[in-house]
Amino acid sequence: MAAVLNYTPPSTNPYDRLAEVDAPIKARSEIGGASLSADWDLGANALTSISAWRYWDWQPANDRDYTRLDILRQSANPVQQQQYSQELRIASTGNRTLEYTAGLYGYYQVLHGQNITEWGSDAAFWLVGTTVPADLLKGYVSQSSAVSTIRSYAGFGQLTWNISDTLHLTPGLRYTTENKTADYASQVSGGGVPANSTQTNAKLSIARPQAYNVDFDNSALTHDVALSWNAGDDALVYASTARGFKSGGINLAGLPLNTQNNPALERAVVSPERSTAYELGIKTQWLSRRVSANLALFNSDVRDFQANVVDTGPGALRGYLANIDHVRSRGAELDLLLAPVAGFSGYVRGAYTDAKYISFPNAPCPLELQASSTSVCDLSGAQLPGASRWSAAAGSEYRVATRHDGSFYAGVDASYRSSFYADASASKFLRIDGYTLVNLRAGFASNHGWEVFVLLRNALDQNTLLLLTPQSGNSGLISGQTGDPRNVQLTARYHLGN
Secondary structure, eight states: OHHHHTOOOSOSOGGGOOOOOSSOOEEEEEEEEEEEEEEEEOSSEEEEEEEEEEEEEEEEEBOTTOSSSSSEEEEEOOEEEEEEEEEEEEEESSOSSEEEEEEEEEEEEEEEEEEEEEEOTTHHHHHTOTTSOTTTTTTOEEEEEEEEEEEEEEEEEEEEEEOSSSEEEEEEEEEEEEEEEEEEEEEEEOSOOOSSHHHHHHHHHHOOOEEEEEEEEEEEEEEEEEEEEEOSTTEEEEEEEEEEEEOOEEOOSOOOBOTTSSBOGGGSEEOOEEEEEEEEEEEEEETTTTEEEEEEEEEEEEEEEEEEEEOOSSSSOOEEEEEEEEEEEEEEEEEEEEEEETTEEEEEEEEEEEEEEEEOTTEEOOGGGTTSSOOEEOOTTOBOBTOOSEEEEEEEEEEEEOTTSEEEEEEEEEEEEOOEESSTTOOGGGEEOOEEEEEEEEEEEETTSEEEEEEEETTTOOOOEEEEEEOTTSSSOEEEEEOOOSEEEEEEEEOTTO
């Protein structure tokens, strides 16, 4: 036990890029597919058929505690998936006053998943504490299997009414109906023999047998409408609104436990997500079209927003998909582009995004509160995960033609994003600071299709974090991924068909 109590990670600085494991980490991913498209000219119309098939075979094996501790000896969740789709679309080709597209779409997916998780000799201390025997979870194994299917069908249509040479109205409708089914079952075995009900409950709080099946249908009529006006040869003003729909989901990796330490069966199905979006914008060109300036304002409201959360129930942390009552994202985007002038070109882009939970009263608490007596928190008003309030990018390139049938060029690109949360809980431990990245490039492009260039990525050697996540299956570890340090890439390529 002394070794367990005195454990320290190799470094608490993620930019040291030091890690340790006591089990193999590997993954194999195989992706493939085929598609067939056909077009028929019917005179005033064109008929298009697109048939597609894809498959995915994912075979991972991880040391999910990401330490040299014997907490999780193995954790693997292989997945095999196949999907088929068929689209049949007809579009007008000759009518300039009314242009239209209409079609039918069908989609089928089947997924098979398996999971095996085995806990080790250090698991009891780190996941439950000193109130149970140290070897209670040694050799404890959970095995599960899941099968799910999706059948989705849709009919859609969109037309553009060219009211005049400068005014255009584009409405569209789509009706979607989906059926989803799933069967999930898990069993547990092994581990120490509990001496009393407290120890039994401790084991079951880590993993317990679960079995459930679901079968449900979702349908929705969605729409979008856009109105655009050509305000002269160099300006376009537009406004649009859209009603969106994302069908309900299924939790297929086991369910969180309720206060009675039983699977929360009501969490098996996630409700459909429905959104309403508005956008108002203008696209302009200036100085003989050497400068383009575009501005857009947007607002999007989503009801029953689907997000991954981590529960605050007993035992090990568990991640699952859940609904958030109401979220909103609104803001503005500006885009400036300078066409080549005397060899120089450039761009500047910026965005302000206010993305937050409007209503999230019964949210799982952030990590810093999960050891307290508080079981749920009100995160209404908190920032949405992955959404930076400010973001910007700028770059410039100078290109000069040579006598050798090509051109030399050099450029710089910079991007910035402000701080953001990496998790739905808005935990202070899962907040990623803002950062700026700068890349430099230089090369030669031949007029005959070949090109050679060198790229200095992250030229300022800025430390960055791309993601952070509380690791499911333990009660303290936060794992993450760092961005690449400064590095140099040399690329040579040739474009066929030149």
